Amino acid sequence: MASMAIRRGTPPAVAASVEDEVARLHRQHYRSLVRLAALLLDDLGSSEEVVQDAFVKMQLGWGRLADPARAPAYLRSVVLNGARSTMRRRQVRARHLQAVPPPAPSAEAGAMAADDHSRVVAALQRLPARQREAVVLRYYLDMSEAEMATAMGISSGSVKTHLHRALIALHETLEGTR
Amino acid sequence: MNIDERLRAALHRRAGGIEPGEGGWRQIQQRVDEADRRRRRRWAAGATGAVAAAVLLVVAVASFGGGQTVESGPAAPPPATASTEPPVPTSLAPPPTEESAHGFSGIWPFRTRAELSAYLGTGASHYDDPAEVARAFAVEYLAMVDPVVTAPSGLGPDGTFDVVVQPRGEGGRIIEPGVLETTVKLDPEGPAWNVLNATSPDIRLDGATFGRAATSPLTVSGESSTFEGTVQVEVRQDGMEAGEALGRGIVTGGAGPGLGPFSGQVSFDPASTDEGTLLLYTTSAADGSVQQATVVDVFFPAQHQTEVTVFFHRGEELVPVTRSVPVTAGVLRASLEELLAGPTEKEQADGLQSWFSTETAGLLDGVTVETGSAVVNLGDFRAIIPNASTSAGSEILLSQLNATVFQFPTVSSVEYRVDDNCDAFYEWLQRGCEVIERPGG
Numbered sequence: 001m002a003s004m005a006i007r008r009g010t011p012p013a014v015a016a017s018v019e020d021e022v023a024r025l026h027r028q029h030y031r032s033l034v035r036l037a038a039l040l041l042d043d044l045g046s047s048e049e050v051v052q053d054a055f056v057k058m059q060l061g062w063g064r065l066a067d068p069a070r071a072p073a074y075l076r077s078v079v080l081n082g083a084r085s086t087m088r089r090r091q092v093r094a095r096h097l098q099a100v101p102p103p104a105p106s107a108e109a110g111a112m113a114a115d116d117h118s119r120v121v122a123a124l125q126r127l128p129a130r131q132r133e134a135v136v137l138r139y140y141l142d143m144s145e146a147e148m149a150t151a152m153g154i155s156s157g158s159v160k161t162h163l164h165r166a167l168i169a170l171h172e173t174l175e176g177t178r
Numbered sequence: 179m180n181i182d183e184r185l186r187a188a189l190h191r192r193a194g195g196i197e198p199g200e201g202g203w204r205q206i207q208q209r210v211d212e213a214d215r216r217r218r219r220r221w222a223a224g225a226t227g228a229v230a231a232a233v234l235l236v237v238a239v240a241s242f243g244g245g246q247t248v249e250s251g252p253a254a255p256p257p258a259t260a261s262t263e264p265p266v267p268t269s270l271a272p273p274p275t276e277e278s279a280h281g282f283s284g285i286w287p288f289r290t291r292a293e294l295s296a297y298l299g300t301g302a303s304h305y306d307d308p309a310e311v312a313r314a315f316a317v318e319y320l321a322m323v324d325p326v327v328t329a330p331s332g333l334g335p336d337g338t339f340d341v342v343v344q345p346r347g348e349g350g351r352i353i354e355p356g357v358l359e360t361t362v363k364l365d366p367e368g369p370a371w372n373v374l375n376a377t378s379p380d381i382r383l384d385g386a387t388f389g390r391a392a393t394s395p396l397t398v399s400g401e402s403s404t405f406e407g408t409v410q411v412e413v414r415q416d417g418m419e420a421g422e423a424l425g426r427g428i429v430t431g432g433a434g435p436g437l438g439p440f441s442g443q444v445s446f447d448p449a450s451t452d453e454g455t456l457l458l459y460t461t462s463a464a465d466g467s468v469q470q471a472t473v474v475d476v477f478f479p480a481q482h483q484t485e486v487t488v489f490f491h492r493g494e495e496l497v498p499v500t501r502s503v504p505v506t507a508g509v510l511r512a513s514l515e516e517l518l519a520g521p522t523e524k525e526q527a528d529g530l531q532s533w534f535s536t537e538t539a540g541l542l543d544g545v546t547v548e549t550g551s552a553v554v555n556l557g558d559f560r561a562i563i564p565n566a567s568t569s570a571g572s573e574i575l576l577s578q579l580n581a582t583v584f585q586f587p588t589v590s591s592v593e594y595r596v597d598d599n600c601d602a603f604y605e606w607l608q609r610g611c612e613v614i615e616r617p618g619g
Contacts, residue, residue, distance in 0.1 A: 018296040019207070026203050034202075035193040048198055055206045057543070057598065063295030081598045085553060120188035139185040140193060153601065171181055 022059045025071055030055070033079050039136045040083040042125060050082035051075075077151055080133060087129040123173040130154075131166035138163060284365060284372035285455050285475050286315050289416045298368050305370040312341035312362040315373045320360070320459065321420035323467040326352050338374065339364045345462065345469045358460075358470045378470040381409055381458045382437065385474075392456060392476040394425065394448075399441035402431030404460045404470075407438065413446040415454035415478070420468075424449055429458075449478040486513040489581035490521050490530040491574055496581050497530060510586055511545040514554060517582045518542055533563045533575045543598075550590035551613070552583055558596050560606045572607040576614075584616050591615045 030051060037047035054075045062068075124132055130152070137143045137151060148163075149156045179187070287305060288294040297305070305311050309327050316322040328342040341362045347353040360378045364371040383400040392413060402409050407430045412423040425446025432438020459471035486509050487498045499521070503512035520535035541557035566575045583592045593613045596602040600611040 017300050017302075022206075023203065026206070030202055031198055034198040035196045038196045039189060039193055044196065044198070047196075048202060051198075052202060052206050052209065053544070053598075056209045059206070059210050060292060063299040068299075078598055081595075081600075085593060085595065085598075085600055116184065117188040117191045120184050121192050124185075124188075135185060136189060139182065140189040153599065167181060170185070174181070174184070 018059065018062045021068065021071075022055060022062070025058070025075065026055060029072055029075060033075060036076070036136065036140065037079050037083050039124075039140055040080075040129075040132060041086055046086055047083075050086060051079055053082050054078035073151075077153070080137075080151055081153075084129050084133065087132075119174060120170075123170050126173065127166050127169060131162045131169065134159060134162040135166045135170070283374055283475065284367070285375065285473065286319050286373040287311070288367065288370075288372045289453065294367050294370070294372065297370065303369065305372070308339045308364045308371040309341050311364060311371045311373065312343055315362055315376070316343040316360070318419055319373075320376070320457075320471050320473070321468045323465070324350070339366075339371070345467065348464075360470045360472075375475065376471050376473040378459075378472050380404055380437075380470055381431075381460070381472040383456075383458060383472050383474060390456075390474070390476050391479045392446075392454070393479060395443040395445040396425075396456070397441065397443050398429060398456065398458065399439070400431070400458075401437035401439050402429075402458075403434045403437045404431065405433070405463070407431050407433040407440075409440060409458050409460060411442070411444045412457040412459075413444060413454060413476070414457065415449040416451040418454070424454070451478070453477045484509065484512075486516060487582070487585055488513055488517040489578050489585075490525065490532045491578065492529045492531065496577060498581075498585075499525060499530065508545065510547060510552065510583065510589065511542065513582050513585070514545060514579075515540075515542050517578060518556075531574075532578055533566045533571065534578070537562050547589060550588060552589045552592040553595065554579070554583065554592060555595045555598050556603070558602075560596065560602075566607070569608075572609070575607070580614060580617075589616065 033051045033054065034044070034047050037050045038044055041047050041050070057078055058071060058075060124135060127135065133152060134148060137148045143151065145156050145159050145163075148159045152159065154162075284294070288297065313325060313327045316325045316327075322343065322345055325343040325345055328344075341364060342359050343362060344353060344355075344357070344359055358378075358380075360376050362376045363374045365374045381400070381402045381404065383398065394413075396413060398411055409429050409431055411427040411429055413425045414423050418424075423446070425444050427442060427444030429440040429442035431440030454476055455473050456476050457471055457473045460469045461467065462469055484503060485500050486503055487500055489496045489498055491497065501513070501516040503509075503516065517532075518534050518541055519539035520532050521530040538559045541559050542554070543557050544553075544555040546553045563575075565571050579594065580592065583589055591613050593600055593611075594603045596606065604611045
């Protein structure tokens with residue numbers, strides 16, 4: 001029998017290769033991305049939704065990824081965009097409801113009010129979206145200003161401004177409650 | 179502890195206590211599948227004009243290619259030329275609607291544009307040789323045993339290649355040309371080749387070679403010349419290979435030497451995919467292997483339709499236009515997909531205007547609605563309609579989007595994005611990112 005260049009099972013294997021690659025990225029990054037989103041959103045359900053969105057987009061657009069090695073950075077950017085939009089929607093909803101709750105200090109945060117970590121997190125939750133994002137990227141992911149600028153899609157100067165304002169606000173809140 | 183240290187410690191501690199739930203990967207794959215199905219459906223409805231032209235071209239070329247193949251074999255039956263065989267009104271559901279012209283015309287190994295893109299993204303070369311693709315198709319999809327494959331017969335006017343496959347005779351001998359031939363038509367997709375259809379000159383099916391609707395029971399008719407007149411019929415959905423089928427049947431046509439008419443019905447189970455194939459083939463009396471086959475692409479029309487409304491302009495007036503969509507689609511999503519496909523030619527002739535057109539069809543990447551807040555994520559069409567960035571242009575674009583979104587009373591606000599970025603959408607319109615709230619809400 002002539003040698004077969006293409007054998008049974010090749011099509012699923014080919015289709016699966018992208019899925020395999022995305023699955024590998026999922027194993028490596030899903031948890032950390034959910035954690036990143038959760039630091040911005042305080043809500044596990046929304047965070048997972050945002051991260052899943054990012055993976056769906058990446059898998060569907062895999063052919064358009066210029067450099068698969070940059071997939072983790074791409075995922076992070078999509079997660080940040082998604083989290084930012086979710087925060088924006090919440091602000092709109094809050095205006096609608098005219099409830100203006102200081103953004104959702106969770107039950108957990110309340111129970112641990114004495115804990116400094118919780119105070120810091122609660123203070124973070126009061127920051128505007130961009131400032132909060134800057135703080136999380138800087139202090140959780142240890143990004144440089146240049147990396148933050150790329151991830152946030154803004155200039156380094158704007159990164160500095162957001163971070164500076166965030167730190168002033170945090171300092172005031174934390175020192176005032178200490 | 180200074181503020182930097184406190185922030186670091188607090189964030190890491192907080193993050194460390196967060197554990198995602200199980201099932202994330204499964205949910206991602208479900209959403210990928212859903213998105214893929216939607217894209218295919220949308221591509222179909224959006225590119226009506228271009229695809230209709232492609233349908234005609236492929237029909238013409240398939241007929242032309244059939245003639246060529248037949249001529250190459252001295253013992254072949256009389257050739258069926260395109261000029262004597264206009265597409266016959268078939269007993270399959272007639273396909274004059276948008277839905278019939280589905281967008282991706284290949285049947286193997288790639289059933290969807292997403293599959294193809296995924297494959298091309300890997301840089302693999304499994305499908306770079308049309309003769310090998312035809313052979314693999316014959317073995318994997320048709321269940322032929324060790325077929326003989328001729329060199330590609332030549333590039334057709336539309337860039338397709340015909341490759342002829344034949345079963346072997348007793349003891350593996352090569353049988354004479356022109357007998358039991360199946361012409362596999364392949365389409366170039368970048369460096370890869372994809373099978374468009376397969377035709378046996380001995381099993382000629384009435385109607386188009388792809389894009390026809392199939393509902394159960396399916397009536398098939400045509401002409402054939404086979405051993406004892408028997409032709410096996412199968413309906414498969416996407417993902418099925420040789421040995422799998424939604425339904426099977428047998429029709430009886432001519433027993434030779436000339437073609438004789440056949441007509442019959444095959445019932446099949448409900449499909450769980452949008453598309454599939456209709457196969458007519460003969461099998462070897464000796465070992466049951468497939469000897470020759472005609473395979474065409476079909477789609478399974480949605481059983482139920484619902485109506486949605488989109489808005490276009492006539493002069494300065496926003497005009498509602500009704501569209502019919504499958505009930506399975508979310509109505510907001512379906513409405514936006516219809517909006518992005520733009521007014522039909524008839525509507526344009528009737529004075530309806532929009533920035534959206536067949537060029538923007540299929541660019542809806544996602545829609546979510548969470549407690550009344552909608553997020554509409556679009557592919558990047560900034561280069562397609564650059565003029566919409568004028569202030570008057572952006573008003574028209576936004577008002578059509580907003581009217582379509584806010585027709586649903588459950589939507590209280592909407593945010594538009596390009597490639598998941600609200601700033602990108604509004605920068606293009608020379609505005610700042612905003613969440614638009616329901617007028618008067």
